[in-house]
Amino acid sequence: MMYTVIIPAAGQGKRMGSDKNKVLLELNQRPIIFHTVSRFEQDASCNAIYLAARQEELTELTTILQGFTKVKGLVVGGSERQYSIHNVLKTIPPCEVVMVHDAARPFVSHETLTQLYDGALARKAAIAAVQVKDTIKVVNDLIIDHTLDRTTLWQVQTPQAFAYDLLMEAYSQAERDGFLGTDDASLVERLGHPVSVVVSDYDNIKLTTPEDLYFAEAIMKKRGIECSE
Ligand SMILES: Nc1ccn([C@@H]2O[C@H](COP(=O)(O)OP(=O)(O)OP(=O)(O)O)[C@@H](O)[C@H]2O)c(=O)n1
Numbered sequence: 001m002m003y004t005v006i007i008p009a010a011g012q013g014k015r016m017g018s019d020k021n022k023v024l025l026e027l028n029q030r031p032i033i034f035h036t037v038s039r040f041e042q043d044a045s046c047n048a049i050y051l052a053a054r055q056e057e058l059t060e061l062t063t064i065l066q067g068f069t070k071v072k073g074l075v076v077g078g079s080e081r082q083y084s085i086h087n088v089l090k091t092i093p094p095c096e097v098v099m100v101h102d103a104a105r106p107f108v109s110h111e112t113l114t115q116l117y118d119g120a121l122a123r124k125a126a127i128a129a130v131q132v133k134d135t136i137k138v139v140n141d142l143i144i145d146h147t148l149d150r151t152t153l154w155q156v157q158t159p160q161a162f163a164y165d166l167l168m169e170a171y172s173q174a175e176r177d178g179f180l181g182t183d184d185a186s187l188v189e190r191l192g193h194p195v196s197v198v199v200s201d202y203d204n205i206k207l208t209t210p211e212d213l214y215f216a217e218a219i220m221k222k223r224g225i226e227c228s229e
């Protein structure tokens with residue numbers, strides 16, 4: 001048994017403030033998307049990689065990804081992350097487990113991928129997350145309303161792994177309801193299906209704002225290798 005991964009790469013990277021989609025920016029002389037796809041190309045349990053891409057970037061992405069044997073298709077994305085993923089989900093061949101992973105997270109570990117795959121096989125829904133390290137407060141008009149209990153707070157990442165049928169149902173139901181979530185698990189949670197958490201690591205950052213590029217360089221240096229090798 002193997003899994004299929006959907007990698008949404010059709011964003012604009014507005015918060016990164018660069019003049020192009022952030023997943024095309026380079027880290028260690030390779031585009032970020034190259035590093036991210038490498039994580040799955042190198043995972044023995046992954047047998048197919050599909051991406052959501054912006055129409056105008058299809059040619060560039062195809063060129064960047066031409067050496068990857070597991071890349072099976074690029075699908076034009078939508079105006080929101082959720083729509084991009086749904087566009088891909090509708091086109092992939094049915095399989096047992098589907099993972100969704102942000103193109104903008106190039107540092108997911110092999111251990112996390114393995115645990116997520118096992119979790120999805122056993123319980124149909126498993127996502128990567130880390131415990132919140134800061135104290136989090138609810139604030140209204142710059143006045144603190146209350147302080148949340150940190151022991152129950154988790155910072156959610158991708159990959160998020162699901163049984164194919166469950167994820168299809170969750171996306172179809174969200175579309176029928178006009179529900180827009182910021183991650184895939186939230187669509188599954190709406191169905192009442194339990195989603196389990198795999199304890200990931202703090203290196204699995206999403207490159208969102210310019211300072212994240214400094215963190216990314218530091219992570220690569222710490223690992224002592226190019227993250228795509
Ligand atoms: N319409 C969209 C929006 C986002 N994404 C992808 O979803 C992932 C997570 O989204 P985010 O980090 O928010 O990326 P952007 O939408 O590009 O960033 P921003 O919100 O700053 O514009 C990224 O890999 C991004 O390319 C996508 O495929 N389609």
Ligand SMILES: C[C@](O)(CO)[C@H](O)COP(=O)(O)O
Nearest residue numbers: 102156157158182183184206
């Ligand atoms: C799915 C996600 O990576 C979880 O942290 C994230 O929600 C996706 O993008 P966002 O636009 O930064 O919320």
